[in-house]
Amino acid sequence: MTHVKQMQLRPRMSVSELTAEMKAAGVLGAGKIGEAAKLTAEMFSDPDYTVFLTIAGALVPAGLRKIIRDLIDQAYVNVLVTTGANMVHDMVEALGYKHVRGSFFAEDKKLKDENIGRIGDIYIQQEAFTHLEKWLFPILEAIPEEKREHMSVAELLRQVGTQIKDENSILATAAKKRVPIICPAFIDSIAGFHLWIFGQDKKLVIDPLLDVNRLMDVVYDAKKVGMIILGGGLPKHFALFANTFREGVDSAVQITMDRPEPGGLSGAPLEEAISWGKIKPEGKGITVICDATIAFPLIVVSALENLDK
Numbered sequence: 001m002t003h004v005k006q007m008q009l010r011p012r013m014s015v016s017e018l019t020a021e022m023k024a025a026g027v028l029g030a031g032k033i034g035e036a037a038k039l040t041a042e043m044f045s046d047p048d049y050t051v052f053l054t055i056a057g058a059l060v061p062a063g064l065r066k067i068i069r070d071l072i073d074q075a076y077v078n079v080l081v082t083t084g085a086n087m088v089h090d091m092v093e094a095l096g097y098k099h100v101r102g103s104f105f106a107e108d109k110k111l112k113d114e115n116i117g118r119i120g121d122i123y124i125q126q127e128a129f130t131h132l133e134k135w136l137f138p139i140l141e142a143i144p145e146e147k148r149e150h151m152s153v154a155e156l157l158r159q160v161g162t163q164i165k166d167e168n169s170i171l172a173t174a175a176k177k178r179v180p181i182i183c184p185a186f187i188d189s190i191a192g193f194h195l196w197i198f199g200q201d202k203k204l205v206i207d208p209l210l211d212v213n214r215l216m217d218v219v220y221d222a223k224k225v226g227m228i229i230l231g232g233g234l235p236k237h238f239a240l241f242a243n244t245f246r247e248g249v250d251s252a253v254q255i256t257m258d259r260p261e262p263g264g265l266s267g268a269p270l271e272e273a274i275s276w277g278k279i280k281p282e283g284k285g286i287t288v289i290c291d292a293t294i295a296f297p298l299i300v301v302s303a304l305e306n307l308d309k
Contacts, residue, residue, distance in 0.1 A: 037303055040303040051078050052079045054080075055081075055231065055235060056230065078179060086170075089124075090170045099123070100123040139160055149203055215239075229255065257289065
C-alpha cells in the first residue's frame with residue numbers, strides 16, 4: 001500500500017512544485033489536480049498530440065480569455081470547440097467593452113433599469129451587444145454572397161477574426177494561427193440571433209455539416225489526440241464523439257463542477273466515455289471536480305513550468 005504523502009509548502013515555491021506536492025499526496029482533489037497538471041504537460045510537450053480545448057460556461061467573462069488566447073498563439077491548443085456565448089464575449093471585449101466585477105446578491109430589477117446584464121457576479125453593459133450587431137453586419141456584407149449561400153460557422157468565425165485588431169482576442173489569434181474554432185451551437189448566442197436578423201434581408205445560409213467536415217479532417221489527421229474539457233455540455237460531447245471515428249482520444253483532462261448522478265454529460269466522469277468509444281480503453285483520463293476558473297490556470301501554469309525544465 002502507498003501512504004498519503006503529507007504536502008509541504010515552502011516560501012517562493014513555484015506552481016509546478018505545488019502541484020507536484022499535490023500529486024505526491026495522491027488523493028482527493030489535490031491528487032487529481034497534480035495528476036492533471038502532469039498529463040497536460042505531457043500533451044503540450046509531445047509534438048504528436050493534437051490538443052483540443054473545449055469550453056462551456058462563462059469562461060471568457062470570468063477572465064480566462066487571454067489564457068485561452070495564449071495557448072492558441074503558442075501552439076499548445078490546436079482546435080477550440082466552444083459555446084457561442086464565449087465567442088460573443090470575446091467579440092465585445094475586442095470592441096472595448098469590459099466585464100465588470102459585481103455581486104451574486106445584486107438587485108436584478110435595478111440592473112435591468114440600468115441596462116446591465118449579470119452573469120453570476122459579473123456585469124456587462126447591454127449596449128455592448130447593440131454595438132456588436134452594428135459592427136458585425138458590415139463584416140457579413142463584405143463576404144461575397146455566393147460564399148454566404150453555403151457557409152460553415154468555423155469559416156464565419158475565421159472571417160470575423162480577421163477583422164479584429166485586438167491582439168488579446170481568441171478569434172483574431174485563431175484566425176492568424178489557422179486554428180479552427182468549432183462552435184456547434186453558435187446560433188444559441190446573441191450573435192447567432194444577429195445572424196438571423198441579417199438573414200431576413202440578405203442571403204446567409206449556415207451549413208453545420210461543413211463544421212463537421214472541418215472537425216473530422218483534424219480528427220483523421222491526428223497521430224494522437226489530447227483533450228482539455230472545461231465545463232461540459234455540447235462542446236464536450238461534440239469533440240469527444242468526433243473522436244469515436246478514431247477509436248477515442250488518447251488523453252483527456254476534464255474540469256467540472258457537475259455531478260454524475262443525474263446522468264448528464266457535463267458531470268459524467270471520463271471513465272464513462274470509454275464505454276462509448278470516446279476515450280481509448282488504454283487512454284489516460286483525469287476528471288477534476290473543481291471550478292475551472294480555479295483549476296485551469298493552476299494546471300496550465302504548472303504544465304508550462306514543467307516544459308521549461
